Amino acid sequence: MSCIFCKIIDGQIPCFNILDDDKTLAFMDINPVAPGHALVVPKCHTPDIDDAPAEWLGPVMASVSRVAGAVRDELSPDGINVVQANGPGAKQSVFHIHFHVIPRHLGDNLTMNWDLQPGDMGEIGKLAERLRARIG
Ligand code: AMP
Ligand code: ZN
Numbered sequence: 001m002s003c004i005f006c007k008i009i010d011g012q013i014p015c016f017n018i019l020d021d022d023k024t025l026a027f028m029d030i031n032p033v034a035p036g037h038a039l040v041v042p043k044c045h046t047p048d049i050d051d052a053p054a055e056w057l058g059p060v061m062a063s064v065s066r067v068a069g070a071v072r073d074e075l076s077p078d079g080i081n082v083v084q085a086n087g088p089g090a091k092q093s094v095f096h097i098h099f100h101v102i103p104r105h106l107g108d109n110l111t112m113n114w115d116l117q118p119g120d121m122g123e124i125g126k127l128a129e130r131l132r133a134r135i136g
Contacts (some may be wrong), residue, residue, distance in 0.1 A: 003045055003094075003095070004094060004096075005041050005045075005094055005096035005098065006045050006096060008041075009041070009043050015027035015028070016124055016125055016127075017128070017132065018038060018067065018070070018128050018131045018132045018135060019040075019063055019066060019067060019135050021059075021063065022043075023042060023043055023060070024040060024041065024042055024059050024060050025040075025043060026038055026040045026041075026063055026066075026067045026101075027039055027128070028124045028125075028127065030118065030121070031116040031119060032124065033102060034077075034102055034103050034108065034110065035075070035123065035127055036074075036075045036077070036102075036131070037100065037101070037102050037103070038067050038071065038100075038101045038131065039098045039099065039100060039101070040060060040063045040064045040067055040098065040099045041060070041096060041098045041099075042057075042059070044056055045096055046096070047095040047096065047097065048086040048087065048092065048095070048097055049084060049086050049097060050086070052097050060097075061099075064082055064099045066135055067101045068080050068082065068101050070131045071101055071103050071131065074130050074131055074134045075103050075127075075130075077103035077104055078104055078105050078106045079104040079105075080101060080102065080103055081102045082099055082100065082102075083099070084098070084100065091114075
């Protein structure tokens, strides 16, 4: 198995887990573009949106909604973007479908093509704890 998100789902690689149910996993992005940046994935390997089995998309979007709600309630951003990339031209770098949940702040000047910058693991861990507790 070479997919990094499958390894995370399988427990072979650690993550800052914030939601774990039978069909989906949500965890913190370790190169966050904003504090609280999280990812939501299905627990089945599928590269992108046009390949994704319909029966997985419903549960994934339900988890995206729960994570976005926790981000809103816990971090009070000015807004939230849900972003999903398909293919290298869209800057997809991990080919296991995932939805980014990104807290936004007025004037943050975030563009949609970002470079990966490692975050502070202590800070990411603390935010994961707060969001996990909020999701319950
Ligand atoms: P994309 O560029 O849309 O494919 O996004 C992939 C995301 O996965 C990037 O934002 C990476 O920072 C993130 N990522 C890669 N490896 C890990 C990991 N081990 N744990 C958490 N996030 C990761
Ligand atoms: Zn995978």
